[in-house]
Amino acid sequence: MTSPTRHISLQNAIFTAGLALGLYHLMVVSGVFVISTMPMRLTHVMLALSLLFVMIPASERLAGTTLNAALSLILTVATVGASIWMLTRWKPIAFSGGITTEGDFIAGVILLIVVFEAARRGIGLILALITFVFFLYPLLAPYLPGVLEGRASTLRRIVLVLTTDTQGIYGIPVGVAATYIIVFTIFGALLSNFGAGDFFFELSVRCTRGLRAASAKSAVLFSTLIGMVSGSAAGNVAVTGTVTIPIMKREGYAPHQAAAIEAVASTGGQIMPPVMGAAAFIMAEIVGVPYTAVMAAAILPALLFFGSAFVVVHLQAVKSGIAPNAGEQVSEEPLAQVLIKGGPFIAAFATLITMMLVGYSPFMASLWAMVVLIGGDVIWRRKIDRVFIEKLLRSVSEGARSIVTISAACAAAGIIAGVLGVTGLGSKIATLIDVASGGYLFLALFFTMVTSIILGMGLPTTAAYLILATVVAPALVKLGVPVLTAHFFVFYYGCISTITPPVALASYVAGGIAGADVNKVGWTAAAYAATSFVLPFAFVYGPGLLMGGTWVDNTAAVLTASAGTFAIAVAIIGTLTGRLAPVVRLIAAVAGLGLLFQGWLSAVIGIVLFCCVIIIDRARSKPIEVST
Structure with missing residues (x-):
């Protein structure tokens, strides 16, 4: 256990380090310090991850122990040492056209290790594992089946690509966090x-x-x-x-x-x-509308x-x-x-x-x-x-x-984005979606949804949309989805990837402010936004939701979709005027889906089912006790 004096000293050190980090970035952003992109991102990762290792213990069991202090010190020294090495080497590497040394490789390995550990400590084991799987892909690509098969890459090449330029750890996500x-x-x-x-x-x-x-x-x-x-x-x-x-x-x-x-x-x-935001203007340019x-x-x-x-x-x-x-x-x-x-x-x-x-x-x-x-x-x-x-x-x-x-998550997301770019895995994903769906639109939309959320994790909306518009949207257009609808579909999921676990930056920020478990916040936010996971499917099948049909289609879309979102909200929370049984919540969910998916038959079914929910609620729901 730490003594009170040692604890106070640690808190003072953390406060001072946070103050130094904040003042540094305020001066960089305001133009007091003029610094180029790579050293700014390098410095941000160095300071932010070092502070993370001091603030967050290796595990709850080790919190406050000498072992945790030793591990944190080792990781902090490793982060600072490798980052300083890269700060002295990034310009020679850039000016020489990418010529690297053995020291660059060793520093890169250290940086990747500390990012994996920072992601595990700061966000959770799931993010660290996902990032590690993407990191392994270039090494295992020659042995994978079908469209996932790719050229072999050496460990040295992948490490250097991810740590010596702005394609990996120091990519767009870290740049956004640092600005x-x-x-x-x-x-x-x-x-x-x-x-x-x-x-x-x-x-x-x-x-x-x-x-x-x-x-x-x-x-x-x-x-x-x-x-x-x-x-x-x-x-x-x-x-x-x-x-x-x-x-x-x-x-x-x-x-x-x-x-x-x-x-x-x-x-x-x-x-x-x-x-x-900027992504919508980019969409207009890409689609040509x-x-x-x-x-x-x-x-x-x-x-x-x-x-x-x-x-x-x-x-x-x-x-x-x-x-x-x-x-x-x-x-x-x-x-x-x-x-x-x-x-x-x-x-x-x-x-x-x-x-x-x-x-x-x-x-x-x-x-x-x-x-x-x-x-x-x-x-x-x-x-x-x-x-x-x-x-x-x-x-x-x-x-x-x-x-x-957030910086730990961004650095991990940079590794994933770097692997996608270096290996061409991103372009293969569109082909994989087309092949896996067998030409069935619903399956293609489902696979696109999953892919969009994964590719969008940890990225700002603009960057996420640019990746998705290049990698995923063409697969939908190939299946006959209108171009604007296809792009809006991936744009929507790129947006909500910020609240979709395991990488949910908006949820993590909110959880930090609220003092709540960030993973619990992420799953709760995803549940509250359940309607948003269904809406893109609905506007692909019903153009009225994008105001792309006749006035009758558009009016019907407004009415039925409004009722559908209400029904799904009832299913999520499990309450109307009182608590609803699981079976009744399921009926409400089916009713909501029927109302959201455009069509007279599905709308009638949805209305009938939700009327049944209302009747059951009035007759059997348990009253809620109101706190005062």
Whole structure:
């Protein structure tokens, strides 16, 4: 066991390391330090993984032991040593056209080992194993059957490709984590420490007075508005989650439920017109249609996504016995005075949204939002004292420390993306889908869904969509799916891969804020967003969901799909007015699927089945006790 003095010293060291990591990235992003891509990513991985090994024990059993301290020290020294070697070698390697030495290979092996261990500690064994399987593919490709067979690659070549340039560990995912995600997490920590949670809680309760699940519904709406323009689910969670998750926890939601609701809402913001992030503009260019056509196709699925989220949070509140405005603590202060006191927060969010709408990058917009927030607090308080400085430093350190597990996941995802690019496995996947489906569209869609989620894990939406549009969408077009529909299908699953375990970055960020088990958050978020896993199938079979049919088709799609999402939400939560038996939940799920999949026969069947659910609920459901 560690002594109290040693524990305090360790906590101080962690705080200082987090502060150094945060200040370093703020200066890089703001332009104070001008540094090229490779050394910036190398430094980020070095600092983030070293901090992770100090913060997170090798296992719960070893926590606080001398053995854990020794293992963490060895891994930290290995990470720093190998990273410094690569920092001195990346330029000679690049300028020589890729000539490497034995020292580069040894450093690369060390870096891969520490990434595997960081992924295991930070995220879980599943991610580490998946990453390792992808790493082994180039070595085993000559011995695999059918389309998976490939040319042999040596261990040396694979290690050097993954560690000496931006194709592997230091690829796009780490680049995103090292730029705007860390800036967003620091911004979120500033909001939390400067009191934004209390302000938005009071404001949301006033605006939703008398409603059940008021804070969760406010969180869904709030996260949607920010997610619409941020284009990053994980970054959106970092900003809005520090405000919304504590509010939901105070209302009565369990930590993992609050985190899951935030992750779902933040993810869905990327599919909500009029601003859907950069990926939607890229889609318009690739498909060759106006952006307005992409928005028209996105509007109904987006509304159904958020309609489902509203129903889910309401039914979860019913099931959990949360009374309307449970835990309400609203002062009698005039609303105008409340808004004035919250001026710095309102101004910060207004700055963030406005700058992104006019074309500034997300991290630059968040930097200026932080400036506005800090300046507003100084103006409001009219003093800079020790408390102010402590909150400022604590926010930077906390925000930086919350990035370490995300960085581990990003580094692991970089290994997977690197293997796909080097081996050509990505292009083989489209062929594999076509062959495996045997020409049957439903099977092809199912395989495409699984592939899209796997390829999208750990990547920002834009990068995920670019990979999916190249690798997977052609397989659907080959089977007769319209080009826009095929691309929207993979885009949708690329978005929701951020909340789909085992790699669910948005869920991991939310779980860290909520203090909940990240894997539990991931599975809960996937359950809450179950409708989103079905919707892409529905709009392939029913063009009305993408507003691509006649006005009759479009109207019918709106009505039946709305009813279908409600039925599926009932099945997920297991509550209507009271708790439902498993068999009744299954009936509700079948009814929802029948209503979502377009067609008069399936709609009639869905309506009849859901009417049966309502009748059974009225007659046999167990009443929910409302907590007060």
